[in-house]
Amino acid sequence: MNEKIETYDPRGTEALGEKMGREAKAGQIFCLSGDLGVGKTVFTKGFAKGLEIAEHVTSPTFAIVNEYEGRLPLYHFDVYRISCEEEMEDTGYEEYFYGEGVCLVEWAELVKELIPEDAIWITMEKDYTKDDDYRCITIRQEG
Numbered sequence: 001m002n003e004k005i006e007t008y009d010p011r012g013t014e015a016l017g018e019k020m021g022r023e024a025k026a027g028q029i030f031c032l033s034g035d036l037g038v039g040k041t042v043f044t045k046g047f048a049k050g051l052e053i054a055e056h057v058t059s060p061t062f063a064i065v066n067e068y069e070g071r072l073p074l075y076h077f078d079v080y081r082i083s084c085e086e087e088m089e090d091t092g093y094e095e096y097f098y099g100e101g102v103c104l105v106e107w108a109e110l111v112k113e114l115i116p117e118d119a120i121w122i123t124m125e126k127d128y129t130k131d132d133d134y135r136c137i138t139i140r141q142e143g
Contacts, residue, residue, distance in 0.1 A: 014046035021050020031108030034124035073101030080107045
């Protein structure tokens with residue numbers, strides 16, 4: 001699977017996340033990649049909405065992982081501050097990755113060697129020649 005989607009404002013990015021959250025299945029891992037300020041948290045808020053999570057969703061930059069309960073549990077990782085595999089192992093990530101919930105991993109490219117090959121990669125990019133709110137979102141699954 002390799003699909004490109006364009007959004008033109010944060011509502012469009014959130015709506016895409018919500019659609020993917022509604023379609024998510026237990027055991028899936030979604031990897032979010034993109035520069036700071038590209039909309040990863042906006043996407044995640046929509047994703048949580050699609051999983052029927054009522055809680056306010058924030059980026060777990062300092063906690064590394066936040067857990068939310070909905071139709072399925074959501075394990076939201078932000079590995080921006082992880083500097084080595086051992087630090088990731090300290091989070092107990094394997095229990096999350098191979099559990100009954102859905103994992104969403106921001107900055108997943110930093111721990112790519114730990115990500116299962118059937119993960120869904122979502123790359124978000126800005127293009128200022130189009131508009132400040134424009135995003136090109138590539139969704140791909142290799143395994």
